[in-house]
Amino acid sequence: MQLSGKQDIEVPIDAVFGMLSEYDRFERFAIRRGVEVRRTGPVAPVSEGLIWDTVFVVRGKPRPVQVVLRQFEPPHMMRFEATGKGVNGETIVELLALSPRRTRLIVEMSLSARTLPARLLLQSLKLGKARLRRQFHNKLEKFSGTLEARYAGLV
Template sequence: MQFSAREDIQAPIEAVFDMMADFERFERMAMRRGVDVRRTVEVPKPQVGACWTAVFSVRGKPRHVSIELSDYERPGVMRFVSVSKGMSGLTTIELLPLSPRHTRLSIEMSLAARTLPARLLLQSLKLGKSRFRRLFQLRLNEFAREMEERYFHGN
């Protein structure tokens, strides 16, 4: 299953990349939403090889995911590989400068099932794909507006 979303942000590409590479902020955001996130490989600064584990509930069952930063090319690309029991995923974040003060943020996610239970879960997710896409785009829009606010007001 693949889906993607993009959003234009009124901020320079370097500033947007720095905000996207603020992994500690993302960890705190996930924890506020009930996700147990832990770094498994500490790196002094964002770089390839950074790893996390996350535990969250999907349909009442705890899901354990390992996430690794597999590609980090400043200021344009970050890729994360995720692996869980029976499923794997790839998330690609790309930034494109539209002008010196505008950046296009594109996020593409793909999930692949490796076991029958994971295939059934993925199939049920596909049934709600259009709703999920709308929700994902809405959240990305909110996140882009938050990044603009942080850029203009230094939060």
């Protein structure tokens, strides 16, 4: 299953990449929403090989997932791989400078199943794909607005 979206942001590319690289902020955000997060691997500076061991609840069951930062190319791209019980995922975050003060944020996510229970889980997600896609785009739009507001507060 794949989801993708793009959003134009009124913020310079370096500032967007800097805000997207603040992993401490994202870890705290996940923890506040009930996700267990533990970072391992090289902690500072941020680089390829950074690992998060996470546990979150999906459909009433705790799901352990390991997320690895596989590619880190400032200020243009980050690629994450996620591995869980029976499910693999990949998220690519790309930034494209449209002008000195405008950046296009492109997010592509894909999930694949390795086991039958995981296939059933993904199939149930595909049944609600239109709703899932709409939620994804709404969250991306809201997130982009948050980045713009944070940048406006910094300038």
